[in-house]
Amino acid sequence: MTIDEMLSRGVSEVIVEANVRRKLNKGKQLRLKLGIDPTRSDIHIGHAVALRKMRQFQELGHTVVLIVGDWTAQIGDPTGRDESRPRLTVAETRSNAEYYMDQVFKVIDPAKTEVRWQSEWFGQFDLEKAFGLIGRFTVNQMLAHETFRKRYEAGQQLTVLELMYPMLQAYDSIAIKPDIEFGGTDQKFNILAGRQLMEQMGMEPQDVILVPLIIGTDGRKMSKSFNNSVDILMSPKDKYGKIMSMGDDVLPVYYEVWSDTPIAEVKAMAEAIKAGSVNPRDLKMQLARDIIRQLDGEAAAAEAEAEFVRVFQQRDLPSDMPEVQLAEATNIIDLLVATKLAASKGEARRLIDGGGVRLAGEKISGYDSLVQPVGEQILQVGRRKFVKLLSN
Amino acid sequence: MTIDEMLSRGVSEVIVEANVRRKLNKGKQLRLKLGIDPTRSDIHIGHAVALRKMRQFQELGHTVVLIVGDWTAQIGDPTGRDESRPRLTVAETRSNAEYYMDQVFKVIDPAKTEVRWQSEWFGQFDLEKAFGLIGRFTVNQMLAHETFRKRYEAGQQLTVLELMYPMLQAYDSIAIKPDIEFGGTDQKFNILAGRQLMEQMGMEPQDVILVPLIIGTDGRKMSKSFNNSVDILMSPKDKYGKIMSMGDDVLPVYYEVWSDTPIAEVKAMAEAIKAGSVNPRDLKMQLARDIIRQLDGEAAAAEAEAEFVRVFQQRDLPSDMPEVQLAEATNIIDLLVATKLAASKGEARRLIDGGGVRLAGEKISGYDSLVQPVGEQILQVGRRKFVKLLSN
Structure with missing residues (x-):
């Protein structure tokens, strides 16, 4: 520098x-x-x-x-x-x-x-x-x-x-x-x-x-009472979430003071955000990972990111999806076929092997898992296919 | 009290x-x-x-x-x-x-x-x-x-x-x-x-x-720089002179705080001063003597008063008086006769005996005093008769 x-x-x-x-x-x-x-x-x-x-x-x-x-x-x-x-x-x-x-x-x-x-x-x-x-x-x-x-x-x-x-x-x-x-x-x-x-x-x-006194993640003065600060001793996970919740216009300010991204790029980034030609979410993820790396180390940063991705994807559910009543504990392979998320038991096994099957956000890794009828659960295959399991 | x-x-x-x-x-x-x-x-x-x-x-x-x-x-x-x-x-x-x-x-x-x-x-x-x-x-x-x-x-x-x-x-x-x-x-x-x-x-x-903050002898705020204060460590003589130089309207204020004269009398005194029915000089002398008595004792007060009387009387000279050239040292008896302050040497001696003859404010007590021709000197007999002696 x-x-x-x-x-x-x-x-x-x-x-x-x-x-x-x-x-x-x-x-x-x-x-x-x-x-x-x-x-x-x-x-x-x-x-x-x-x-x-x-x-x-x-x-x-x-x-x-x-x-x-x-x-x-x-x-x-x-x-x-x-x-x-x-x-x-x-x-x-x-x-x-x-x-x-x-x-x-x-x-x-x-x-x-x-x-x-x-x-x-x-x-x-x-x-x-x-x-x-x-x-x-x-x-x-x-x-x-x-x-x-x-x-x-x-x-x-x-x-x-x-x-x-x-x-x-x-x-x-x-x-x-x-x-x-x-x-x-x-x-x-x-x-x-x-x-x-x-x-x-x-x-x-x-x-x-x-x-400078940098503004809080919501664009107001940074203050504990506004719950808009990223505290040094927050868990990496909480830091990550807080940074991701940041207003888009606040982002370049944080890039200037907390990243080593060349200042010309930071300025270009601010323009791109205004023009809508870049997805601020990706920039926030990059910033969050960078800040947490500086404060808590690389491993913590990677873990926080993975955690966020998982939770974030779960949040990113379609607003309507097919609903299926689940009356009793059911084997995962059978369930994937019954809900039409897989065309066959063979495909169901291949999907599980590929790591693409999640129940309530958690990856399913074996063929023998039993899915219990407990409240509402999202069964997901890949990024696009969902079924909401209901039980009484 | x-x-x-x-x-x-x-x-x-x-x-x-x-x-x-x-x-x-x-x-x-x-x-x-x-x-x-x-x-x-x-x-x-x-x-x-x-x-x-x-x-x-x-x-x-x-x-x-x-x-x-x-x-x-x-x-x-x-x-x-x-x-x-x-x-x-x-x-x-x-x-x-x-x-x-x-x-x-x-x-x-x-x-x-x-x-x-x-x-x-x-x-x-x-x-x-x-x-x-x-x-x-x-x-x-x-x-x-x-x-x-x-x-x-x-x-x-x-x-x-x-x-x-x-x-x-x-x-x-x-x-x-x-x-x-x-x-x-x-x-x-x-x-x-x-x-x-x-x-x-x-x-x-x-x-x-x-x-109260009492005012200075000249009616202004009491202050060293106005030279209008009576200092505790001034000589009794200086205190006396300062008090005598006080403005008439200031007098009752000092009586209130520094004398034990009953307050009703002090009030009456203020009225009398305004009405011109009392000689403020006498009141000041009484006050001066009282204050010096409190600060320096009775003897010092009496002495200061006597000193003041002597000097005061000298100050109280008529504005015009006969002037006489004194060419050489001259015996006091001869001088009194020559200046017509005494009608005869016998009267001159009686005036000296009675303590009524003063040269430059100092009482003359012997018949043999020689008066030297030095500058201007006032030769005085009693309270009313003066001659100014001049020399070259």
């Missing part, structure tokens, strides 16, 4: 791009900061866009410095929130963080990652140090942050403590001296606070790479 | 008055909080109005708890300020505080005073405790404070640290559990923050006695 592509694909903004290029060209091992907020339990592939971008940097030899926000988590990131969060205890924070880490290392390489806890510096922070930090930020600057200003102007609860969130995140950069901080576009205010603080304290300011 | 008078004279507001009366009637020794801010070096009798009020409570047996704001001083009280103050170091704070204490104990009784330094509790404050405090106050609440709101709305620098000033002052009340906090009316916001915090933390909230 070229530097141009690294700095543009799945990237919303680079501040200051010339500096990042200079840093990359120096050949020095860069320190890439990502603050993680152990208030949320589950991260989804939207959150993981920054992680995937950092993974690309890791592949060039750079180091990720993951900051576990065990102190900011006690405040709770106010960004985009219209009310204060309940404060977490240190113990809750630690347990959340461990769970979080299990997820993070499905995307980034633990061997090229330094994990640092905020308590390393904030655990020793006395009031004098806190004064030194808080005194560097003004109320006007803080209320220029949209989240804060909106809540202030609407008279909603906004504690002074919440104003400290960006300051603490900024101070992390003093502690670990990153070259570049990564985050979603919603983190721009907080990350620029770090740039400012480093400058004020006489350090070379970090640069910033902001990644 | 009755409780009614204690709670009304020189008092702007009592919150909650019924509670204060109940506390006073219980016969319990009350803890009276006063936060002092060791950023200012000199306190004046305006600042000391609260101290004088507390002295009255001390005389009933109650205890003053003086809190040296060695931590809030590092922020600087933003009240009424339109810009941030430079932060003081701990060392500066300590040295200011000691100087401050020398002044305070000219008004309150050290034997009934407990002095506490904020560092006792804030020196141990870690970030977690700070979070616990800061999280209890909202931005809306803070910006309801006129000082903060004005600066915010004018886009003037207002650091987030300054918002912590009222919180720290409030926390002092958690540490020392006062029954009543005293302060000027400009401290209302800060002191009510203490009331709120005590309630939030399950304590009986302190009551509040606010004293």
